[in-house]
Amino acid sequence: MKKLLFTCMLLSFSIISACSDKEETVPNKSQEEQQQPKMTNKPQEERQSHANQQEPPKTNKGNTVASNTQAGALKNIKDQLKTNLPIILPTELPITKGTFLTATTKAEANQVEVLFFESKEYLPINDRKLKNSQTATIIARLVVKQYPNAKEANEQISFENFSQNGGQKVDLGYNIKGYQDAGAGSLWTGWNEGRWALATHTRTDNSEAGVKLAKQAVQFLETHMLPIPKQNGFAHVDVYKSGNLIVWQDEKLVYTLDSIKEPLKALEIATGFYH
Structure with missing residues (x-):
């Protein structure tokens, strides 16, 4: 009887020890699982940070990007004017081969002014470099003014x-x-x-x-x-x-073209306004 009781007590102690060992190993597994997402999030954060560094810089609100075509440059000029006057721009201008068309613009309530340049490099509309005569050459100046009526x-x-x-x-x-x-x-x-x-x-x-x-x-x-x-x-x-x-x-609009050196080129620029 004592032998049987000792055997039962020994078996119970083994079972309790086994359960205790199991309970100690479970938290370790759970902790390992909780750490797993932190290990995967870190590369994602690094990739996101790298992606942000790859974003192109935003353009200045004060001007538009340069264009390597006259059509693109003229569209940028029209967009930059931001005027409600129903003006038209030339379809093209005579510029020296190998140069690019750009301009500076001014807009008021009843008048707009565009100073056309040809430049040896891409220059955005209203770029500060256009104030330097060594960077670009004036082609022509266009002023469009609106009067109260057609008679005036x-x-x-x-x-x-x-x-x-x-x-x-x-x-x-x-x-x-x-x-x-x-x-x-x-x-x-x-x-x-x-x-x-x-x-x-x-x-x-x-x-x-x-x-x-x-x-x-x-x-x-x-x-x-x-x-x-x-x-x-x-x-x-x-x-x-x-x-x-x-x-x-x-x-009610009056178009004026000036600041053009060559007389025949002045006529050629004017013909660019024919639609």
Whole structure:
């Protein structure tokens, strides 16, 4: 009987020891499982941090990215103006081969101004480098101003009917007659094409240059169209590259092109506004 009791007590002690060992090993397994997610989260956090470092820098709100195409640059210019005026921009501008089109812009309630540049490198619209003449070259300046009504806008146009003004006639080719008028050392050769009044300027001691430029302009406009003005437009081109000016009306808007050195290039830029 004592032997049986001792055997039972020994068996009970073994069972209790086994249960105690099992209870001690379970927490270790649970703790190991709890640590497992922490080990997997760390690489994810490192990957996320690395991904954030790879994000491209944001562009400045003050300008737009440069474009290697004229269409892209002109779209950026239009977007940058942020104006409610119903203006149009040229479809393209004559720029030197290997350069890129860019600009600076200003916008007010009733007026916008665009200074077009050609640059040897990609430059965003309104980039600070454009203030440095060594970085980019001015192509032209465009100013578009809105007047209270079409009548006031039309008063800004120096339209002339040269055939009625008189003057010495000169044949400019393509059945177009020019009329010369001299005064104060200057010689003007003027003619009309549709709603446009055009004139070349030279000095009286270099009269043939004025006629030559007028003939070149007439020939150029045989294959290129100026924008259709509503109501009129005028173009003054200068032999000495100092007073090229093109202005036309579009209802209440008046477009002005200046700061263009080459007279024929001034006409070419204006034809880019034809739609």
